[in-house]
Amino acid sequence: MKRNIAIIAGGDSSEIVVSLKSAEGIYSFIDKDKYNLYIAIVKKGEWTVQLPDGEHVPIDKNDFSFHEKGIVKHFDFAYITIHGTPGEDGRLQGYFDMIGMPYSSCGMLVSAITFNKYACKNYLHNFGVKIAGSIRLFKGQSVSDEEAIAELGLPVFVKPNDGGSSFGVTKVKEASALQPAIEKAFKEGNEVLLESFIAGTEVTCGCYKVGGYGDLRKEVVFPVTEVVTSNEFFDYNAKYNGQVQEITPARISLGLTEKIQRETSRIYDILGAKGLIRVDYIIPADEEPILLEVNTTPGMTVTSFIPQQVRAAGLDIKDVMTDIIENEFN
Secondary structure, three states: OOEEEEEEEEOOOOOHHHHHHHHHHHHHHOOOOOEEEEEEEEEOOEEEEEOOOOOEEEOEOOOOEEEEOOEEEOOOEEEEOOOOOOOOOOHHHHHHHHHOOOEOOOOHHHHHHHHOHHHHHHHHHOOOOOEOOEEEEEOOOOOOHHHHHHHHOOOEEEEEOOOOOOOOOEEEOOHHHHHHHHHHHHOOOOEEEEEEOOOOEEEEEEEEEEOOOHHHOEEEEOOOEEEEOOOOOOOHHHHHOOOOEEEOOOOOOHHHHHHHHHHHHHHHHHHOOOOOEEEEEEEOOOOOOEEEEEEOOOOOOOOOHHHHHHHHOOOOHHHHHHHHHHOOOO
16 A cells, blocks of 8 residues: 655745745655655644645644545655744654654754754864854844954854744845844844854755665765855845756865765764755865755755755655655665
């Protein structure tokens, strides 16, 4: 019998549009000869499943079941593609752990750590991962222009500490723009991160590992992608509206490529990650990569980085999806 797979999209943040696009991509990638696919929309106050005829029916939150033509149906696996809360920050993972539902992404703790940019970077810094200087603000806290610039310089990035897809992010070039940028970022989350600007080449690298540990473990680290945008930074329009040039493999040396791939694999293991992750870096003049972000539910539209890297590696995205799913049953 085919397993029933829930592709879980939606969420409670500004990133819902991105999530729905990723769900469409994943639906197109997964082998429909092996699995029955449903898109489940999970957002505040409303959990529904879209049936093949387009009808939306409610999900029973007690066991994540639903009714189709009067028959109760249960899912065997959840592919989480919510960017933001509750699918990227560990909340949904904790729920699935409690009801015993296998899922695609990192577990609750790893998801919570990686979703908080400040916590993740400082945790990984203990293991020798290079990071940029930063200041974290909680709601109600403030920092003066003088303090921030003395510590971080200009330009400085101001962003929500617990968000993604570049919503609420500003590249601040002058002191007068700092406080408005902080206010903007707080509209997207409860914590704000101020981070030093580092000039360099932006790259990203995906990775997944399946099959337990030892000789049976399958480790796949994808080719590196170079991100070139004429915008101030890799913002929402660059990511999703084509205002960027994405070059895979990146135009960097073989040695630097291998360094990025080794560091990505190492970060995967330090975190105890699961499923697909993507790690973003900036490469400054000294060619010592600096961590930008760890993405545990990376974008999966047809044009997103991971599908691009899968193609560049000569792999079939359908096989990658099958690896991720079947890993939970082996």
